[in-house]
Amino acid sequence: MHVFVSFIHLVSAGAGLVSAIPGPSRATQLNERAESCTFTDAAKAIESKTSCSTITLKNIEVPGGETLDLTNLNDDTRVVFEGETTFGYAEWSGPLVSISGTGITVEGAPDSVLNGDGSRWWDGQGSNGGVTKPKFFYAHHLDSSSITGITIKNSPVHVFSIQAKDLMLANITVDNSDGDTQGGHNTDAFDVGESSGITIVGANVKNQDDCLAVNSGENIVFTSGTCSGGHGLSIGSVGGRDDNTVKNVTISDSSVSDSQNGIRIKTVYNATGSVSDITYSNIQLSGITKYGIVIEQDYENGSPTGEPTNGIPITGLAIDEVTGMVEDDATKIYILCGEGSCSDWTWKDVNISGGKASDECENVPEGVSC
Secondary structure (H helix, E strand, O other): OOOOOOOEEEEEOOOEEEEEEOOOOHHHHHHHEEEEEEEOHHHHHHHOOOOOOEEEOOOEEEEEOOEEEEEHHHOOOOEEEEEEEEEOOOOOOEEEEEOOEEEEEEEEEEOOOEEOHHHHHHOOOOOOOOOOOOOOEEEEEEOOOOOOOEEEOOOOOOOOEOEEEEOOOOOOOOEEOHHHHHHOOOOOEEOOOOEEEEEEEEEEEEOOEEEEEEEEEEEEEEEOOEOOOEEEEEEEEEEOOOOOEEEEHHHHHHHHOOOOEEEEEEEEEOOOOOEEEEEEEEEEEEEOOOEEEEEEEEOOOOOOOOOOOOOOOEEEEEEEEEEEEEEOOOOEEEEEEOOOOOOOEEEEEEEEOOOOOOOOOOOOOOOOOO
């Protein structure tokens, strides 16, 4: 931002007088930003991102191996995606898009789509091997902000990585359904970590991994969501990170269909941390192929040890009105807690049909049936 100082030289009889007139105020300078800029070129949008109060990205093509970098935006900037945003191919970790700032409004125009064309990377291994795949969207340090009405299609791997304070994500569509038959894997829709005040409302997700995974953070809400094809609504895995505390999470009024799990809480074997004050309410299940409700304290990156540990207690868990069905060869409820590490649980109106009961549950809290 330029600072202008004007000097007026006044010469009077017998003396020279120099007077400085201060430049425009900060408010005036901010008003000098263009109100609205439309970009069709990614590089120009990145270069000029602090020059516009509204940034419209129209049919942007982002080169392979590069990020659509809209970090450190001016306060209260509005970002609008129009048309189809596409990304070139490169084997790298991403992200494809990164946005940060305070008071930022991110919107998807009607019929717009951010198309990752993930099949170019999909090999059935996700982030566990094969080609290196880029994560899609970093919402890191995107504080007191909102992301509304955007559609993401065919992410190469994880979709949203959220590390923010007071962020609302509303009416987001994640459609990775092509990955069901083309090798999509680890396509988590919303990974939340080191965050507070996150609200996700009205999400519509079709993917091959967690619809929601809260790895750390507090005061997090997921409501009115539809999840299909993935691994369910998850807390964790918790443990083994810099921040291993999850507190005050409410997941409500949502459905999980045609997925491995419905509700899942997973803490890492031999790790430390805490999970507390978690509520699942009014969750409808259908077509669940593995577990309707699964809570386990033996997690090791997809290969549970079968031996729970108690370094990450799960306390204050409320499950209320979880209903629906699991497939015939699935398990309705599986609970594997460490000794004394699961307590103060309340379950009400849990009614899951189909499948089978587990005979391998351990350390089930009082008042809870497995």
